[in-house]
Amino acid sequence: MPSQPSSAYERASQDGSDPRCRPIRLTRPAPIGEAIRYPDYTDEDHRTWCRLWQRQINLLDHERLACSAFREGLAAMRFEPERIPDLRDVDAVLMEAAGWHVARVPGLLHERDFFAFLARCVFPCTDYIRPAHELDYTPAPDLFHDIFGHTPMIANPVFARFYQRMGQAALRAGAEDARRLERFYWFTVEFGLIREGGRTRVFGNGILSSHGESKYCLGDKVERRPFDAAVIVEQDYDVWHYQDLLFVIESFEQLAEGFDVWALGRGLL
Numbered sequence: 001m002p003s004q005p006s007s008a009y010e011r012a013s014q015d016g017s018d019p020r021c022r023p024i025r026l027t028r029p030a031p032i033g034e035a036i037r038y039p040d041y042t043d044e045d046h047r048t049w050c051r052l053w054q055r056q057i058n059l060l061d062h063e064r065l066a067c068s069a070f071r072e073g074l075a076a077m078r079f080e081p082e083r084i085p086d087l088r089d090v091d092a093v094l095m096e097a098a099g100w101h102v103a104r105v106p107g108l109l110h111e112r113d114f115f116a117f118l119a120r121c122v123f124p125c126t127d128y129i130r131p132a133h134e135l136d137y138t139p140a141p142d143l144f145h146d147i148f149g150h151t152p153m154i155a156n157p158v159f160a161r162f163y164q165r166m167g168q169a170a171l172r173a174g175a176e177d178a179r180r181l182e183r184f185y186w187f188t189v190e191f192g193l194i195r196e197g198g199r200t201r202v203f204g205n206g207i208l209s210s211h212g213e214s215k216y217c218l219g220d221k222v223e224r225r226p227f228d229a230a231v232i233v234e235q236d237y238d239v240w241h242y243q244d245l246l247f248v249i250e251s252f253e254q255l256a257e258g259f260d261v262w263a264l265g266r267g268l269l
Contacts, residue, residue, distance in 0.1 A: 020140035021239065023110040030103040032122060033091040037104075041084050045129050049084045052135060052144045055211050057081075065214055067194050067201040069159060069252065073097075073152030084143065087125055090151050094123070098160035102151070108140050111170065111178060118167025123154055136212040139239055149209030153189075159203075162256040163189070169259075169268035177266055180233035184262075187232045188255060193217070193224060193248040200224065200248060216242045224248050227255065229262040 031037070060066045066074075077093055079085050091102040103117060105124040117124045123146075130142040138145065154160050166189075170181050190206035191213075200218060207213040216222065225231070227249040237243065249255045263269045 018139055020107060022108070024105075024107050024113075025110045026105070026113045030105050030117075030124065032101050032103045033095075034088055036087045036091070036102070036127075038086050038088070039127055041129075044132075046082060046084055048129050048132060048135075049144065050082045052211075053079070053081045053148070055135070056148065056209065056214070059211060059214050060208070063214070064199070065202050065218070066208060067196050067203045069156040070152050070203055070208060073155035074148075076155050077152055079148070084129065085147055087127060087147075090125070090147060094151060094154055097155040098157050100154055100160055111182065115167040115170035115181075118163055119171055120167075121160070121164050123150060125151070137210050137242075145205065145209040149205030150189075153203060153205065156252065158252045158256060162252065162259060165256070165259065165263070165269065169263040169266075172268045173266075177268060180266075181268075183235055183237065184229065184233050184259065186237050187235065187247050188249070188259075191217075191243050191246055192255070193246050194252075195248055195250050203249075203252075204246075206243075213242060217246060222246055227258060229258040233262065 076097060077085070077090065087102050087104055094100040094102060099121055101122045103122050103124045104127050105113075107126060107128075109117075109124055114124055125146040126141055126143050128142055129144060130138040154163060166181065166185065170178065173181055186206075188204070190204050192202075192204040193200050194203050195201075202208055202214070202217060207217050218224075221244060223245045225245070225247050227247050232247055235245070237245075249258075260269060
């Protein structure tokens with residue numbers, strides 16, 4: 001029997017790269033909402049959050065990179081620049097804004113576990129922070145990527161609904177379509193761009209939470225193509241380098257509708 005195709009993260013871990021890129025399968029239920037315990041973060045952890053926050057906010061504001069949905073969601077979160085957020089507080093904001101919960105997970109999840117959370121309107125979130133030498137880019141998700149990058153976008157109801165639909169489709173996908181969904185996720189949720197107010201702005205979490213990617217994404221070395229779901233699902237990528245190819249949507253409605261058309265055509269919704 002032929003082996004199932006591996007995800008980009010699985011290939012990275014098989015190549016002997018960072019073990020944090022090895023997807024984790026959950027063996028017990030993850031705490032959700034009020035059941036989450038706030039960790040005993042060190043002063044250095046809070047300083048790392050503060051440094052990441054200040055650098056990223058200054059860059060996004062100065063370059064006017066972030067899309068309006070992200071800016072509105074970030075304002076709703078009311079994060080404190082000098083203190084790592086409590087996931088219970090994040091959960092409360094997302095529940096009020098979009099009907100979503102937050103679950104605390106130990107790291108990069110296996111895709112089946114990850115998408116199962118999304119299908120139930122639950123965002124699986126890490127609660128550890130990257131080391132100081134990875135301020136510019138970390139290959140696996142940490143709490144800054146998850147909390148700062150992801151949760152403001154989930155506060156947007158149109159995006160949140162699309163996100164849930166991705167999870168629902170993934171639970172019905174075979175091996176080949178699972179890889180296609182992984183690519184779609186990468187080029188939209190993680191590294192998506194949007195035309196807004198006559199400019200190209202960012203909604204992808206992997207860019208919004210990365211100082212290096214934020215400075216790189218609109219530069220001359222990056223090819224930016226119009227959104228096309230059928231093209232995106234066949235486009236491979238590399239997790240270890242700044243992204244040289246990105247896709248641009250015209251609206252979140254276009255993103256949601258384009259995904260639904262593709263997924264329905266594959267029998268996934």
